[in-house]
Amino acid sequence: MINPTLSSKSPHFSVMLDEVIKICSPDKGGVYIDCTFGGGGYSKKLLKSSKTKVIALDRDQFTLSIAKELEKKYPNSFSFYEKKFSEIESIASNQSADVIIFDLGLSSIQLNNLKRGFSFKSKETLDMSMGLTNMSAEKVINNYSQKTLSLIFKILGEEKEASRIAKNIIKARSEKKITKVDQLVEIIEKSKKKEYTSKIHPCTKTFQALRIFVNKEITELITGIIGATKVLKPGGKILIISFHSIEDKIVKYFFSNFSSNRSKPSRYFPENNNDKDNDILFDQYKNKILKPSFEEIIKNPPSRSAKLRYATRSKNNFFYPEDLKTKFKKYLDLESSYV
Numbered sequence: 001m002i003n004p005t006l007s008s009k010s011p012h013f014s015v016m017l018d019e020v021i022k023i024c025s026p027d028k029g030g031v032y033i034d035c036t037f038g039g040g041g042y043s044k045k046l047l048k049s050s051k052t053k054v055i056a057l058d059r060d061q062f063t064l065s066i067a068k069e070l071e072k073k074y075p076n077s078f079s080f081y082e083k084k085f086s087e088i089e090s091i092a093s094n095q096s097a098d099v100i101i102f103d104l105g106l107s108s109i110q111l112n113n114l115k116r117g118f119s120f121k122s123k124e125t126l127d128m129s130m131g132l133t134n135m136s137a138e139k140v141i142n143n144y145s146q147k148t149l150s151l152i153f154k155i156l157g158e159e160k161e162a163s164r165i166a167k168n169i170i171k172a173r174s175e176k177k178i179t180k181v182d183q184l185v186e187i188i189e190k191s192k193k194k195e196y197t198s199k200i201h202p203c204t205k206t207f208q209a210l211r212i213f214v215n216k217e218i219t220e221l222i223t224g225i226i227g228a229t230k231v232l233k234p235g236g237k238i239l240i241i242s243f244h245s246i247e248d249k250i251v252k253y254f255f256s257n258f259s260s261n262r263s264k265p266s267r268y269f270p271e272n273n274n275d276k277d278n279d280i281l282f283d284q285y286k287n288k289i290l291k292p293s294f295e296e297i298i299k300n301p302p303s304r305s306a307k308l309r310y311a312t313r314s315k316n317n318f319f320y321p322e323d324l325k326t327k328f329k330k331y332l333d334l335e336s337s338y339v
């Protein structure tokens, strides 16, 4: 167990803070749900407006100390839950929200705490849990079959050399259990082709895949955005900042296919359906992506892969967008595989 007071002292930047706050317009007041509290950057800024009420959540117990300070400062307008955002419906109970924000992935506080094993610079235990999971990268690496490991790296990391990495993990673990990050880094580096010249670190994709798998991030995302859509008021906004192509593909599909200007009707509704507005959850979706400014990327390089999309909830009654789960079934099935 890692001591939650050991969090990193390095600076924490909230990605696209100005852009997020502008879209949220906190001066109008209302109920805001910050689904990924992290270092609390968005929540703090939203609370500056006296008309806002912020409900924040995060699965990571390391965020508790920052959240407690905010609860003390804003006892009537801020509340925090150490929960996963897949539970958003029960957290919101019967309140509906004006704005819901998801800033996906890891915070710099998590990445820079080498004890948590997210960074390939670490020499510590292979953990990679964001919290509220019994899974760890160590369990995955030492127990899953070669076939499943290869699928995890290929599908969740889009790693081209997934098979060779998986094969070498099986070989190495038959000699000695793989418990530390640097052991895994060595295996991955040796598995990659010698002429590997990419600017990205050879471990980036495998580490991304493991982190997604350990935390069931795709299942969380799909369940979380469906729940958020149910909780949003008509006219309310859902904002999602994603950091890799799988996340962005899911968000884009959801907003585009369930909006009033979608190109193809959902396959669950007949094309000649007279009441065609029935299968719409969002108003006109512009398919616009906002990205961090050049200045922000210089100040905070990891922000370079951020993509912000947002959509406005239509007035229609909520219906369950089954199509979203069907479309991304391959990720959901993989995340639910057990040894």
Ligand SMILES: C[S@@+](CC[C@H](N)C(=O)[O-])C[C@H]1O[C@@H](n2cnc3c(N)ncnc32)[C@H](O)[C@@H]1O
Pocket: 012, 013, 014, 015, 035, 036, 037, 038, 039, 040, 041, 042, 043, 057, 058, 059, 060, 063, 083, 084, 085, 086, 103, 104, 105, 106, 107, 108, 130, 220, 221
């Ligand atoms: C990029 S950080 C958010 C940073 C935050 N916006 C800020 O301004 O400080 C992402 C946070 O989301 C949390 N998180 C990721 N997946 C989650 C989930 N399924 N449920 C709840 N929290 C989650 C992580 O623990 C992490 O603290």
